[in-house]
Amino acid sequence: MAGACPPNLRRGHMQTLESIAAKMAHGERLSFDDGVALFRHPDWVAVGQLAHSERTRRHEDRAYFNRNMRLEVTNVCVASCLFCSFAKLKEGDPGAHTMRLEEAWRELETRMDDPPSEIHIVNGLHPDLPFSYYEKLLRGFKRIKPDVVLKCFTAVEIHFFAELYKMTYEEVLSKLRAAGLDCLPGGGAEIFHPEVRTRIANDKATADQYLEVHDVAHRLGMKTNTTMLYGHIETFEHRVDHMLRVREQQDKSGGFQAFIPLAFHPDGNGMKNLPGPTGVDDLRTLAVSRLMLDNVDHIKAYWVSSTPKVAQIALRFGADDVDGTIVHETIYHAAGSTSPQGLTRDMLVRMIREAGFLPVERDSYYGIVHEFARAALPEGAVKVRDRKANKHLEVIS
């Protein structure tokens, strides 16, 4: 039976939440109105509890992370997305940078003593690079580490390549696959609804085009992620609409592994007057994502976007995946993120364990690489000290 209703929900909460919980218990899919009601519900803790139930049903107490590395080989971009501090950046502008291939490859070479298992590359839309640049980039990484998983280029970039190099999506993706591409990251989704998309990201791939790229990728056997940028000018209705479109696409082609809500950050971009979402909004959005996206296995809390502290609580509000070690994050930090730029594996394991979950290092396909010990007792609990041995019975081994 799907997700038993947590007992606390029975204490005087609104009818809506109970009926939604009942729907889920019967394996019924939630509707657009359900999603909006969940976003609007004043008791966001109860919504979180419901999402936590669902998360537990699917993943027990596992919290996934992986050892990845993020790279941006170019931030030159012809698009003018309002939320991006790299918008309309031209080659030669201050701050504009395009890596030479050797530079990019060196990022992996210098880490071969403790290499990442996955390389995640998203870039600006550069008008002047040859397609072969990207092919060589991928081949070079595979040469250095043949089993590294390359999760590169958003659907927006793929669409851009198709237009720029006059190929179909299938051609672009097949060629890149031949060069070593394994998966697509989820970026570029922003908000699908045209009311919002035309105002914040008018000159890049449309929602249909974005989803089409993922459709083709899935049919070619590639797994991908997908995202949603929230907390700017969109409404709850736009968010739910976005989730439903993801759900619909997943029903069709089935290749999305994780859904990643990304909090909008206001500094240094065209929307810097907006306050951005807060901790409660972050938790609420994760919770609603988990409840709405019944056909997507994983909900990821990206700690760079929401801070490691909120990410710990996020694991209890629907997220089962905490994005990995990252090493040197730049995109969010240009937009004002104050999170540290890299978390080591030990720090991530500790963070997850302190939150009361089982840290699981995964591979790019959610296979288990290593299960770490969970905390012996519920988070925050420590047995009384063994004074004779004068040793603090540490929860963290």
Added chain:
Amino acid sequence: MKGKNQHAVRSRGASDGRLVLAGVSYLNSRPILDPLDRAPYADRFSIERVVPSEVARMVAEDEAAVGLIPVAAAATLGDIRFVRGIGIGARGPVRSVLLVSNVPLDRIETVELDLSSRTSAVLARLLLARLRPSEPRYVGRTYPAGGPRLDDKTAALVIGDPALLLESQFPHVLDLGQAWFEWTGLPFLFAAWGARKRTHVMSGDQTSLREALAVGLSERRAIAQDRARAGDIDAVTAHAYLTEAIRYEFGDEERRGLELFFEKGASAGLLPKTAVRFVDEPEPATLPPLDTLLERAAQGERLSGSEAMRLATEASLFDVGVAADEVRKKKHPSGVVTYIVDRNVNYTNVCTTSCRFCAFYRPVGHPEGYVLSREELGRKLQEVVDAGGVQILLQGGLNPDLPLAWYEDLFRWMKANYRLGLHALSPEEIWHISRLEGLPIEIVLARLHAAGLDSVPGGGAEILVDRVRRRIAKAKCTSDMWLEVMRVAHQMGLRSSATMMYGTVDTIEDRVLHLLKLRDLQDETGGFTAFFCWDFQHEQGTRIQAGETGTSLYLRMQALARIVLDNFDHVGASWVTQGPDIGEIALRFGADDFGSVMFEENVVSSAGTTYCIDAAAIEGRIRAAGFRSVRRNVRYDWLTEPA
């Protein structure tokens, strides 16, 4: 079983392997304790004689294996098991627990409570609730030699040897033992040998204690004569007291009386609802269900230390959070979260204490040491006034070059020139000044209050368990000293906050004990406004490893505090250390206050954390969490309309 817990308390003070016992030095305890100082018992036991509250503390903090523990303290801890057959009680008049006054009790407005025994204070309150339609005001007091001086509106609860001399000095005397017996027909047990549940008291030790009592009872005449040598009590009175008033039994009738006392105390919200168990009884197979405990917590019932431990270690974060949220709703049904516009100013970073968790301080003579000048201070204060602020939170290191007069001048100058509340110093700083000047705490506080001090911030508490304090802040005042300053301040009419910094070497049990000590003091004085906690911020410049920290733990600790501190009006979210996102989330985990706007923060941020946000951002956060915001002052009066 034998080896399991012996290590816990045989080591301290009695490295020779003797069992450490804690007792009191009152006359009525002597038949129980005196024989233990001699052969053959002296080979087995090491006795510490302290005041009753200290007995409870020693047992709670594993400094004594068994203590002659006041029963109210046993109820508060929740996991005490008693040694059968030995107690200090009365069946009828006790003669040493008296409510005295110059006028009949129904004309009394204030009752002074002798602070040396919570048990008698609770009994007094239960009896007075029965005897009068309205509650009097209760005030904690330590009496001068010769006993209390009372006017026509005040009664006093006097306990122990001093009470034996008072019977004839006041026209109206209520013997609480007699009053209890008339009410219930049962004896009243004041204290008994008790140990923590996890301490295994061997049957040989239990037998020895009972044998020793038998010896002591046979010596009562000698004890009375010895006591009479002090000159204040005569031997006949003392002997009659020991033989007619005090009963040394602890059997079924005493147990029933004790259970009834705990029940009535729980109904009045003064004691947790605790069962009475003996050390030689088997423990029940299962504990009461956690859900029941959570429900009781949500209803605002007073919990014992062991119940709080269960919540902390067994309940999920959501469950504890929901219970704390319910408590918050009952205390603050208006759905309002308060915050204050003030400024934290550190007037000096020169400090003689060198706590290991602090990266802010500089030793005397260090080139980076400073004392803020009047100009700098004035500029900061003006900024607060201009921003619509209502108070200044003034704290600093313990600077040996700043005498009391410096503070008095400063406070007078601040009050003369700026319309701001002065929320200043901390118990540590007060003690420091007191030692520096050789003046008692009362005088220091009175002079500072006269010069303009309005309230005392609750900082420097860290963990109110000395074992922890010795490791992380050896040179700081002890837990008792911190509590004493607050007691004196509250009695003087000054309000204060209370804090807890966890996450160094403390355990969950230490944190629960910390909360219980705050709760007990609040019962006495009612002077605490709010409680804040945070975890140790371990970054560069600190000199101790972090223990348990993390966001889940923070929310759990805050929720636990809201549940345990049933007599505190307010619990605040520490967004300064946790970040405003967590601060916002914390509002549904028991917090009803968002602390203060930060213009600057130095102490904690020297260790690495810096969050600065303004009033508009705070209000946005409060609303995002689903509440309305209100600006407050230090007394939690509302200064604006909820919005």
